[in-house]
Amino acid sequence: MTITPPALSVFQTLESEVRSYCRGWPAVFDRAQGSYLHDEDGHTYLDFFAGAGSLNYGHNNPVLKRALIDYIERDGITHGLDMATVAKRNFLETFENVVLRPRDLPYKVMFPGPTGTNAVEAALKLARKVKGREAIVSFTNAFHGMSLGSLAVTGNAFKRAGAGIPLVHGTPMPFDNYFDGQVPDFLWFERLLEDQGSGLNKPAAVIVETVQGEGGINVARPEWLRALKELCERQDMLLIVDDIQMGCGRTGAFFSFEEAGITPDIVTLSKSISGYGLPMSLCLFRPELDIWEPGEHNGTFRGNNPAFVTAAAALTTYWADGQMEKQTLARGEQVERALLSVVEECGGEGVSFRGRGLVWGMEFEDKARAGRVCARAFELGLLLETSGPESEVVKLLPALTVSADELDEGLRILARAVRETA
Template sequence: MSNPATAIFAERESEVRSYCRNWPVVFDTSKGPYQTTEDGERYTDFFSGAGALNYGHNNDILKEALIEYVSRDGVTHSMDMHTKAKREFLEAFTELILEPRGMTHKIQFPGPTGTNAVETALKTARKATGREDVVHFTNAFHGMTLGSLAVTGNAFKRAGAGTPLYHATAAPYDDYIVGETSDFAWLKRIWADSGSGTSLPAAVIVETVQGEGGLKAARGEWLKELQDLCREYGVLMIVDDVQAGCGRTGTFFSFEDFGLDPDIITLSKSISGYGLPMALTLMKPEIDDWEPGEHNGTFRGHNPAFVTGAKALRTYWADDTLEKNIAARAQELTERLEVLAGLAEGSELRGRGLLSGVAFADLEVAEKIAKAAFARKLLVETSGPSSEVVKIMPPLTITKDELAAGLDQLEDATREVLGAPARATA
C-alpha cells in the first residue's frame, strides 16, 4: 500500500536513495540523540548522520552561535576570501587542536564533503612527490568521486564509477591475512625491487578504523610499522579521519594514541559541529606546493560551518570533559556489545570508542537486527562488505541513561532475531 507521506519521494527522487528505504518514515524534528517523525514518534539515533553529528542534533550551544551569526547578516559564502568567521575557526583549530599536539600542518578548505578532502589529499601527494600511484587497503572506503573510489575496496561502490579506476594498488589491511606486521613484507619487497614492475607510490592512505568496511580497527603496532615503511621509502602517509576523527574514537584524531605523525590528514563530517557541510585537508608545510587557485571549489568558504565549528572546538576541546565522557560511554558500550556478541557463535566485537559494533558470522543477521531495532524506534546501520556488522555511533555527548536506554532497544532486537531469551529487567 502506498504511503501518501512518502509518495513524492518515490515519485520524484532518484532510485539511488538508500537510508529512507530502511527507515520509511518522515522525520521532522531532532534533538540530542533523538529524531522525531511528523507523526510524533521519537527514535533514538545511534547513526548520528553517519558520524556528522558527534555533538547531537541541534546542539543548543552551537545553534545559538549559528542563529546569532545569521541574524546579524554574517557572511554566508566567501570562496577563499578572508572572513572573520574563517579567522576565528583557524585560530580555534590552531590553539586547541594543532599546537597542543605539536602539529605544524597547513589547513586547506577543499570543499564541503569528505570525498573533497580525500581528492585533495591524493592530488597533494601526487604533486609533492611527482609520482602517480597510491596504496590503499582491503575493505577501505574513502568516498564516491573517482579518485576516492579508486582507493576504495567495496566492489559495489567501485562498479558505480562506470569507468576503470586507475593509479591505485590494494594491500592487505591489518589482520586480513595473518594478523602480523609481517603483512608488510610484500610492500617492502616490491618497493625495494626496481624489477618488481610496481612503481614507488606517492602515498599510502589508511583509516585507523574502517568505518564502512566492517569496523576493523588497526593495531597501533601495525600502523606504526606502516608509518616507518613510508618514511623509509619517502612515501607520504595519509590518514583518512573523516569518520573516525573529531573525537569519535576517544581523542580528537583517531591516531593520537599510536604516536603517528601523518603527512596528510582528512577531516569532514563532524568538523563543523552542527552537521553543516565542511571538510579539511591538513598537510605538512613542506608538501603544500599549490599555486594560487590550482585547486579550488565554490563551497570551500561555508562560513556558517566555520562559526559552529569554532564554537564546537572552544566548547568541547578546551579541556578533557568530553574525552572523559567518551571514555565512560565507550566502556559501557563495549560491555553491552560483548553481551550481544556472546549470543551468537562466531560473532565478535569490532571498532574503537563510540565507533563500535558486532560482526556476525551469519551474514544475514546484522540487517535483520537493524530492521528489528527500527521497529523498536532505534536507528542503527550496518557495515562491512556483506553488511555483516551492526554499527553503533551515538552522539559523543550522550548521557549514561540515554545510551543505556538505546542499548536496551538494541539488545531486545538482537535477542528477537537470534531467538535468544528475553533480556532480564529489574
C-alpha cells in the first residue's frame, strides 16, 4: 500500500508541536469499525494500538454504540457532575454484580475525573491522607500519568523533564528483574526502610503496574507481586495497583493483579473502563480508607453519564460469562507463537519478546529499529507504537475482540516489517 502524506494543513499550521501519534501515522483518519480504521483517502489500517488500550472492545462496537445512541435519543443526562443519575446507578450496580462481587472485592468506587492521571492523583492524595505521610515509592520505568503528582512517580526522564519544576515526594525502586536476577527481590528497598540513616522517609504507599506498558512491556512475576504486597503489609504502606492500561481484561482476567492472588488497597482504572473510548476513570479502595470529606477531591467532568452507559453495556456483554478472559488468553498464545517464529527467523540475535494476554512487546538491541519497524508496518497497513525508555520496543495492543484471522493478518505484517528493516 502506498501512503501519500497529507498536505500541509491545519494540523501543522494551528495544532501545537506537542502532537505525537499523528507524526508516526501521516494519515487523516475518518471512520473506524472493529479492528480497522479508514483514512479519508480510502486506505484501510489494521489497528494493533486500540487507542493506547482504550478500545479493548474495538472501534464503534455495535452493542455499545446501540446503547449509547438509545440513551442520547431519549435525552438521558449527559453532564451531571457527581449527581445521582439513572446511568450512574446502573453502572455501579453492574460493576458490583459483574466485577467486584464475583471476585470478593469490597472496594468503594470513586469517580475522580475523566482521565487516568486523575485517578492516580486521587489515589496518591488518599494514601497520603490516610497515612499522614508524604513519600510514595514507585518503580524504575514506571508510567502513571502526565500531571505533576503522577509525573513524580513516573520514571521516564523525557516526560519528567516536561514538568518544569522539581518532582518531589516520590522515590523509585527497582522493578522486577531490574538487575537481571542478580539481586534478591526488594533487598535495596527493605534495607532503606529499616536503616534510620538511609534518608528514605517512611512511605505512605507503593504504586506499581503489574505490566509496565509505556516502560517497555516489563512483566512482573506473580511471586514478585505477592512479595511486594507482603512487604507493604509488614511496613504499614498501602499498595496501589495502577491498572489503567492493563486492567479491563488486557492481560486476561478483568484485573491484571488477579493472577498473583493479591488484593491491592487501592486500584486505578481508566482507558477501557468506558468500553467505547469515552473519557472515564475510577479509583477503587478498601472501605476503611474512605476518609474523604465531601468535595475534598472533585472535578467538573467526574460524572460522564454516556460513559456510564457504554461501560455497563460492556460489562454485561463481555464479562458476565467468563468467555472474554478465555478468548484473550487463547489469542495471547497465538501472538506468542508468532513472535517466537519471528525471533527464530532473526536467528535469536538482537531481538526478544515478552508479554501477557493481549499486550506484547518486541525489543530490539538496535534501539532505532523498533521505530523503523513501526514505520514500515504503517506503510503496510498496520498501526503499531513503540514503548520503552528509548522507544526500543514495538508494542502490540490489539483489541480484545480481534478475530484469530485479523490477529494472523497483523502478525504477518509485523513479521514482514521486521524482515524488511533488518
